[in-house]
Amino acid sequence: MTEKIKFEEEDVFGAMTLDVISKANKFNQWMYQTIKPFCKGNILEIGSGIGNISNFFIHDNFNIFLSDIRANYCLELERKFHTFENFSGTEMINLTDPDFEKNYAKHLQKYDTVFALNVVEHIHNDELAIQNCHKLLAQNGHVIILVPSYQSLFNQFDKELGHYRRYNKTSLTNVFSKSSFEIMHKQYFNFIGIFGWYISGKILKNKTIPKEQMKLYNTLVPIIKIIDKSIFNLMGLSTIIVGKKTL
Structure with missing residues (x-):
């Protein structure tokens, strides 16, 4: 299989997954509310996809620039949000x-917040990715990275989506250690999601998240949020680290 064909297949499964998750409004809002306290000023989202999380920032009047590695997603983002004054472009x-530094010179040291949700696990050189996030930030700017947790959960979902790895707080902190960030916050997110990911991906070997499973999960989000709080975010399907640019 050539790299081009592999990339195209991952894009298909990725698009299907984004579409399923786009219907999970309660889940998306929960993720947004989790990172919102660390967001400030002029914001850049890396890997916006079809705008599942971007939508909340836009409607909360954050000034935000959206991006993706795929042209078709950028066109979709422009179509969705071009009428909003606080949408800075894509x-x-x-x-x-x-x-x-040459190709993105106009973005260097421009943003007060850069966030990437479920992006870094797709990047082979994750250390370089975090280092370049540092270059995009103004002094005292924040970077927010959310990635899938626990290499032991790596399964069919991860393979189809083109994930290189999964993380925990220690391994993601080690990636951050290669850049000049002060770690502000660490947590896990979405404990109950671990069981759905394991059953669907590891046991049933599904290639994408089943629509009905996501629909049920979305309905249960209010309860699932309480469970996360009750265990103090000590475990979760996702790992979140927030860093501050100090140098």
């Missing part, structure tokens, strides 16, 4: 571009 941005 562009294809590759965090591991070998000429990153």
Whole structure:
């Protein structure tokens, strides 16, 4: 299988997954509310996809620039949000571009917040990706990274989506250690999701998240949020780290 064919197949499964998750309004809002306290000023989203999380930022009047590595997603984002005054535009941005500083010169040191949700696990050189996020931030800017948790959960979903790895707080902190970030916050997110991911991906070997499963999960989000709080976010399907640019 050539790299081009592999990339196209991952895009198909990725698009199907984004579409399923787009219907999970309560889940998306929960994720947004989890990272919102760390967001400030001029914002850049890396890997916006079809705007499942972007939508909340737009409607909360954050000034935000959206990006993705795929042109078709950027066109969709422009179509969805071009009428909003706080939408700053969209562009294809590759965090591991070998000429990153040259090709994205207009974005360097521009943003007060850069966030990437379920993006870094798709990038082979994750350390370089975080280093380039540092270059995009103004002094004292925040970077927010959310990635899938626990390598032991790596399964058919991960393979079809083109994930290189899964993380925990320690391994993601090690990636951050290669850049000049002060770690502000660490947590796990979505404990109950672990069981659905394991059963659907590891046991049933589904290639995408089943629509009915996501629909049921979305309905149960109010209860699932309480469970996360009750265990103090000590475990979860996702790992979140927030860093501050100090140098």
